[in-house]
Amino acid sequence: MMAALQLRRDKKSTAAHLKSDLNRTDNSSGVRQLQELLDSVLNPEKPPADTEALDWCKCLIAGEEGFEEFCKTVRSYDNATLCGLVWTANFVAYRCRTCGISPCMSLCAECFNNGDHTGHDFNMFRSQAGGACDCGDSNVMRETGFCRRHRLRTGENVPSVPRDLLLMSEMVLPRFIICIIQYLRDGYTEPDTSAERDLQKVLQQLEPQITFLEELTKMGGAMRTVLTKILTNQQTFKDLSMGQEENVFAKKNYENYLSALKNSGLVSVEEKAQTGAAEPTRGSETGALGLLGAAAPSSSESNKEEDQDGQSIGQRKRVKLSSSTKDPSIMDSLKHKCFLEELLFWTIKYEFPQKMVTFLLNMLPDQDYKITFTKTFVQHYAFIMKTLMKSQESDTMSNRIVHISVQLFSNEDLARHVTEECQLLDIMVTVLLYMMESCLIKSELQDEENSRHVVVNCSEALLKNNTYWPLVSDFINILSHQSVAKKFLEDHSLLMLWMSFVSFFQGMNLNKRELSEHVEFESQTYYAAFAAELEACAQPMWSLLTHCKVKETQEYTKTVVRYCLETLQIWFDAIGFVDELAPNQVTFHLPLHRYYAMFLSKAVKCQGLDLESLLPDQEMLMRIMVHPLQIQASLSEIHSNMWVRNGLQIKGQAMTYVQSHFCNSMIDPDIFLLQVCASRLDPDYFISSVFERFKVVDLLTMASVHQNTALDGEQERPMLEGALTFLVILSSLRIHLGMADDEILRAEMVSQLCMNDRTHSSLLDLIPENPNPKSGIVPGSCSFEEMLSAVADFKAPVFELGGSMQQGMYTPKAEVWEKEFDPIMVILRTVYRRDVQSAMDRYSAFLKQSGMHTTGNPWPPYKERTPLHPCYKGLDRLLHCKTLHIVIFTLLYKIWLDHSNMSEHVLCMVLYLIELGLDNQVEEDKGDEEPCIEEHCHDSWFPGTNLLSNLHHVINYVRVRVPETAPEVKREREPPASTSAEASNFGQNVREAQVFSLVAERRRKFQEIINRSSTEASQAVRPKSSSTRWVPPGTPPQLVTEILEIHESMLSLLIKLHQKLSAKQNSLSATWLEDMDANPNRHAHGDGITAIERILTKAATRSHQSKRSIQEICGKVFPPVAPKKNSPTAKKTMDKEERRQRARERQQKLLAEFASRQKSFMETAMDVESPDTEAAMDLGASEVKESEVLYDCVICGQSGPSTEDRPTGLVVLLQASSVLGHRCKSDEAKKLPTTDEERIYPADTCGAAHDVRLALMQSFFKDSSCLQSVSIGWDGGVYVQTCGHTLHIDCHKSYMESLRNDQVMQGFSVDKGEFTCPLCRQFANSVLPCRPGRSTEVVSWHMPSNKKTSVLVKEVEDLQEQLGFFPTESNLSKEMELVIKDIKNTTQRKYMDYGKNPGSPDNDFLFMYSVARTNLELELVHRGGNLCSGGASGAAKRSCLNQLFHVLAMHMRLYSIDSAYNPWTRLTQVAPSRDNCLDDERPEVPMLFRDCPSLLIIFVLTMPQPLRKEHFICLVRMLYNLQYTQALAALSAKFSPEERQAWSTSGTLKKNAFNAEKSYEALLSHVITELSKVKTVYDVNTDEPSMLSSSVWSPQSIEYSLQQFCLPYLRLSCLLQHHLYGDNLSGCPEEEEFSGLAGCLGLLDAAPQPSNPMYSASCLDWTVSAFDLMSQWCSEVTGLADTQAEKSMTLLVQDLQWASPHLLHLPDNYNTIFQYYHKKACTACKKVPKDPALCLVCGTFVCLKGLCCKQHGICECVWHSQHCGAATGIFLLINASVIIIIRGHRFCLWGSVYLDAHGEEDRDLRRGKPLFLCVERYRVLEQQWVSHTFDHINKRWGPHYNGL
């Protein structure tokens, strides 16, 4: 009853009433009333869309004041000391590495800008997942980085909140929240059938309510406290959650909730009940999940796998999990105790609605809440994962999860707190395991049938879509905290659990080599595999390693290593690995190996642990070695094209494996692990394993012929090179064997820079993250920047010809090339093989340039290595083992004999190995250098293992097995027959002949090791069959054993190779060694000869015996070297190589030639002033005397005249241009606004001013007359450009046909007539026909004339009277009309129709002569606005203006000007004033208002062609009279009345003087008098304060002003004359331009004297009385009706000078633009555009690609380009810092004019570093705009389909 009553009453007064009731001491009735009211208002059975309830709540909470007012009041009690601003995806935030404690730290723009971060390492970034501002949180960032507001700790000064302010909130909000919860419960329907759409619908309906909650959180600390109290109060939850008993709805609602809860655990309630019962058959996918909760393994009947251990996959995992999960509660369903928990639950269920997330996060600044919320989040962690895996939009959800978790886990205290109290680590690891178990499959590695190992299936969505990412990222985040990581490392069961997680990735994505057919489908699963290993395995590993850096943490490392080995052992057992690898398989994923390797490395390097104590027994080491070694061999196989049938993806894997982001988590640990194995295992065993694995064992025979059962012929050489290169890397790389972190960073940097010059950002990207993190998070780590400046020079960005732009680059310093270039490091880090070649090319270029090595190609330099860490000393034994020495000997021998498959690279690597051996002696062998006693080993060639002593050991005979056909067979059989003595000798030696079999060697060693180190048990495991797998079954029968006579030592072979390389007998004299000692440095750089000399020197200095041996060999006179018996194959490879090299050179030369030709085309086409070199450009006729002008056709190559029948045309590009229209008065560019206060006013541009003038005229005067008194085309005029090339028009037509059929052509549209010039490839879209003609005509044009002006005036008049003749229809005339059509189609209608009758002939007439005007004016602009620089006649020929005028004139002759209105009459005759037509018609435009340049062009184009020069000059003179009179009139208007009076009076006196008609004073006075006849003319102006009133006009200033007024006319006339008659333009100083031009036009009677000032009046030439004519012109103005006269002054006074066109002036710092524009709303759609863009011509802000501003199917950017630039637009994309150009239907990315401190662009602001304006680039952009060369310079155009 009560409630009903209240409901009817006004909400506000009810609220007030209730509030006062509640404030009483006895508030029970108030409470009851409120409850009743809420019961009826907040009814969850009502649809949530009904906002009545919401209104009520707002009113109740606010009380009598309005809600807005209430908000304000509450805000004033805000006591927050943290910013805590929460943002969602795409928000622009900042990150400062200098200030951040956690790497996840982020700041809002406001806090960043209000803090001091000058000189810090900060960047701007676009938030991906959303985040929150950390300002004020000293757990996450240093206090120095706090902004001013949050540094002040405002909390302390804020008054405490009055009790009653929030009283109502406290009572109403619990009810409101439970109501929302009930809606959420109600909207959710179990089970999975509930479509996601339904959830969305529920959320949509709840939108206003949730928004309200979110708003509340923004009211500051006071309200937050109320909210968090309610949310975390357990009693409130208990009271309200179930609802009242009698309420059926609430009951059902609650049950719905309970059933939703049921399935929230990792184990559902049903499954839990099931445990112990017989299991159903389970596959590997579901089995594991179901069994997770089981207490003990139950024996299963349903095991399919027969397995002696009696374990199925499922059981194995179950055992692992159930035994290690300490707290089964992790797996259980959830139970809730407060609103917060249930709200979070629903938030998860509904897949993290954005508003809910923000609501929950907004309260985080409340510390208690933060803790509770974090715990709640952790409690729901498993449930989150479950929901995530089911989600359809896991991407969005992932982002939202991380949005929350990063706020919680970045804080070390909080993370440690929940780790201790809530088992965060256990939960995370369990959840990760659980997640991965859902996609396990049986491993096929090694033993396909019997493998018990399971791996993740990389084609599952979970991996492919990276769904595990948020969880892994959380895990990495918490491990970054030392205290948490310690907990993890101390917990053995957790470690074991983690190792079993890692083992899921061990051996995943197995590749099997395709041997017969190419794979049909290239699986791309490798992306998923590499990503998973990096993110899920390697990243956590690196996190853990950062905490194992000191001695104190030794124990941790020991534990990890122990579990690693244990897990590895389990793995080997599971895959059934004994000692042989299954053939043709490779997996790149060995995370267990890598964990082991990296912890070993850290233990030795940082923790001082003894390596020995961490190593397993020899047998285990031998096993550990196998898989990493297989990867190295496979890399070589892949590059040798042995895996081509597996498709491109396998190359992708090989590249990814070594790529910068992966290398230190993959290849580096692998190499390190192999190094460890090599240092501990028997070197002979290791070396033979390597060659066996690389399949080149058969190749290592001294025989000339061999059979290789494993490799094809063409693969042998690359595989041998691969094996040797690997051995070199293995024995020389020191990354984990002794190099300091700084050294590593330096080496990485040098190797990248040597491959190519790099930009700062690409270098940053290419340097591996470990051990030196590139961000400065870890204090004390070596600075990237310092290192960079130590090794590299900066090359500032430069421009290449043609406008392509370079970025700032870093290039190695000279001393780096000299001392640090390390080819081994380059090879290791090379992703693309060509980069090795590139580094070598750059190296040899450096040597040539510095004169260190100038002949031939240098060899990779040998570099001395960092000393080995003592622990790894054993590695050197690799270089001192007989097996390697035999290989070296064999290879040297084979190279000397030119055996096939040997290459320079092989020799290079062999020498490298020898030299490494010499430089790294094994300690114990020192001293006993002399050959020792008989070796116990019967089949070894060498007496000892020391390289130094083996070098000079002579091998006499070798026993080989060869095919019967081999050359040895014959040769060996003959000598024994010759002499008996030798025969017996021979027989003796045969017994000493050496046999060598690598395979046998390895087997023997293997046995030895096994016997030595392990028990019989290990012997038993090795099945005998395994050995047959590798030995090819049955050697071909025709093999015979032969004995080769050798008599060589390694030293003698080296010396022979020296002779061979230098092509000289006895290249080393007996005494050369002594000479050597003098200059030890000369060996650093050079070719193979140098390398051999260096080795010999080293050997000699280190051993006397070697020295003696060398001297002996050198002293011998060698018989002439046997002529090279190059085996045909070797010859072929050599030739191939050579041919390839030559072909490359040829190609490069061609390219260079082409480039330079291109360049010269560009220059001639672009630069008007460059000397005339192109024959094709001879278009003018002045030089050709009698002959006809000839044109070359660039298509058919013929040359001939242009005729009526077969016309020739110029290749032209027509484009509409508004460049002229955008000119301003001021020479300074307008500033781009970057605040709301600044604006750009467009009214003062040339285009706008002309529009206003024309409109003004049209409102008073006859339209047709107006249209002849001005020019248009300032905006949207057509500009005509040519590359100067000509072609037959019929040839062009067939060319276009061919283009149309050519589908390859891209970037332009043939249908629109677009093409590229067949010769120079410049873009064009039309052909301008050339005027046929004889040059004699031209001569007649030039004939000097002595005719009097009056005669000429009459002649001109007569010519004008001649009717336009229509040319007879011909091919030429047709083409001319076609090009006119093209011109019209180039621009838009609105730029052609200015008349009152659209499409009238008057309009057409205006448009046509304006085309001429536009082109002349643009040429003036290109010349810098004046003609002072002059120009040769040749330049005019290269321009197409002459041809254009001709075409225009032909067209214009179609119109005739009515003689009654011919302005010529009014210009030259004093006529009785006509009765101004009919009364209703408007008057004609007075002469004084007419534009003289326009009149000149009209006359020229309408008179019969060709126009004689005398007539042209006559036109110019007559019009100059008018121009000068206009100047006087304009000048007089600027006078003050007094001045006007004075000048009028003084001038009258001169009127009668001699030459008064050429006296400015007399004329000025006359004009003033005439114009003063009607008062209004000058009266109008007096209203406006004259700008110059303060200054007094002097004769000088008057003359100056007159000249300035006439100059534009003179310039245009002069330019026109230049083009029509080919006259030279004479250059002159700027201040003498007037006289220069007047002279050029022949206006001066005598040349001006430099001493005498030039008077503009002296150029006047009157044929009738000047005063009469002027009176007549003035009377036209004064005779106007009053209303028109008012505007006369405006029309009279016009400023004709315009500054050169400019783009907007941009601020120096990009941030200024970005901050203002990235959140600015568009004026059209009022929204903040997703892709905002800015027109750099006019400053208009547009929505790029936005549908919001699309009109008539055209997006705003394109639309604007059409209106602002007549289809040319230059836009700055705010969010990308890049400029795009729109030209017609095409667009291109131009690049950026903003560069970072390293001279680099930052497209899309990915790096977010500060960007600064590159003035040079901006100038280039402007210049391209003004010169209309966008089409020519930019190459990558594409159609935009109006979608920008």
Ligand SMILES: [Zn+2]
């Ligand atoms: Zn902030």
Ligand SMILES: [Zn+2]
């Ligand atoms: Zn702040």
Ligand SMILES: [Zn+2]
């Ligand atoms: Zn900072």
Ligand SMILES: [Zn+2]
């Ligand atoms: Zn042709």
Ligand SMILES: [Zn+2]
């Ligand atoms: Zn061309």
Ligand SMILES: [Zn+2]
């Ligand atoms: Zn614009």
Ligand SMILES: [Zn+2]
């Ligand atoms: Zn817009």
Ligand SMILES: [Zn+2]
């Ligand atoms: Zn818009």
